[in-house]
Amino acid sequence: MDNVIGGVVNSAANDLPYPLISDSDPFYTEGRAEHTLEESFLIPWNDIGALRTLLENHGNKIAVLIMEVFNSNGGGASPRPGYLEAVQQLCKQYGVLLCFDEIITGFRTAIGGAQSIVGVTPDLTIFGKAIAGGMPLAAIAGRKDIFDLFRQNKVIGAGTFNAFPVSMAAGLATIRMLENGGLELYARRNNLQAKLESGLRKAAHAAGHDLVTLGLPGNFCTHFTAREPMWTSAEISANADAGKAMRFRQGLREQGVLQGLGSRWFVSFALTDEDVEATVDAAARAMERI
Ligand SMILES: Cc1ncc(COP(=O)(O)O)c(C=O)c1O
Known part of the structure; x- marks a missing residue:
């Protein structure tokens, strides 16, 4: 939601709010295939009505909702009281996975991330930045039944830098320091x-x-x-x-x-x-x- 996946919110297109290519898009880049933009929807954060309308119209086509817990990238606004609980409930209702983007807040805000402050546990969480004290490391965590798909080789998560030893060591050291502190x-x-x-x-x-x-x-x-x-x-x-x-x-x-x-x-x-x-x-x- 908001700028997590780039692009700008198309406020005029209530029915199909996919990320727009426009002059005001801070992530504008040439060479982006149009159809990739049409494979995702971008809606305003903290607007439960916008999410409800989107899911009513397109819920059956959506696999996952990715959002920040606090809108760090959009000026630091807090979630409205009850907003995240309502998001979680709607995701459940429409069979959409809820993924919190804790790239900024993970480990930095609290050892349990921003989600530990608001008390809403998503299906998936993505981490980066503070997780390894500045060394390049990103991680995804979530429900066991989703991660079993990797173990069963139904989903591939290969990559050149996966398990890069220096970053993994930095991540472990960071987490130990945060836990011990x-x-x-x-x-x-x-x-x-x-x-x-x-x-x-x-x-x-x-x-x-x-x-x-x-x-x-x-x-x-x-x-x-x-x-x-x-x-x-x-x-x-x-x-x-x-x-x-x-x-x-x-x-x-x-x-x-x-x-x-x-x-x-x-x-x-x-x-x-x-x-x-x-x-x-x-x-x-x-x-x-x-
Ligand atoms: C909230 C948020 N999500 C995702 C990203 C992108 O993360 P990465 O650089 O690991 O792709 C950023 C910025 O880097 C960010 O601030």
């Missing part, structure tokens, strides 16, 4: 993140800007707006001041602080109190000039 490790990081978020909000208000922070442990976004709550990427882009965000990012960069694209912040376990203070100071200076 336990809840304290996450609590310490979450505490620093809370300081960073409130420091950024205070710096903004002191310079006369409205700023909201949206996200979850380990990953949040800053938006120059007073509007709260915001539930969708469309709501965020309609309300947040993109020009200010761009100038803020540039002002931070000039002081050696790199903010992620899309106004994103990733809060690592290596962060210190001093890092947070230096970042908030840099943000305060940047806020004065935007």
Whole structure:
């Protein structure tokens, strides 16, 4: 949903919302076969009505629904209360597998991923990024009966870099460190993140800007707006001041602080109190000039 598989939401095509090729598609690339786009549907995240309509019309053609738990790539919005439970129920009703994309949130947000925070367990989950502390590794996990298909050789999962020993060792080491650090490790990081978020909000208000922070442990976004709550990427882009965000990012960069694209912040376990203070100071200076 939303930009997980690339393309932009075709809001005009209620009946066939497949990913569109358009100028506003950040993943636009030449040479993409049109029919591959028609093999998937792209619908807005956090809109249970859109999913219901899609499944009513095309549920029998859909194998799997892939979505983020929090919309990290769309501005950091949280799922509406009851949304994920309703998604799961609809998937069950239409025989569609539910796959959570925890590429950003897996292991970073909590050892059990974002799904452990919301309490909804999907049929499948995909992981990447933090799973191996920065080394290239991606993984898929899920229900035993689905994975039995690999064991029975009904489905092939071959690949040049499968089980690449260096990445596997990095993944194991990362997971052991996260497990051994336990809840304290996450609590310490979450505490620093809370300081960073409130420091950024205070710096903004002191310079006369409205700023909201949206996200979850380990990953949040800053938006120059007073509007709260915001539930969708469309709501965020309609309300947040993109020009200010761009100038803020540039002002931070000039002081050696790199903010992620899309106004994103990733809060690592290596962060210190001093890092947070230096970042908030840099943000305060940047806020004065935007
Ligand atoms: C939420 C999300 N899903 C999937 C991907 C793609 O993952 P990969 O680079 O492993 O294909 C990304 C970005 O890299 C992402 O941010």
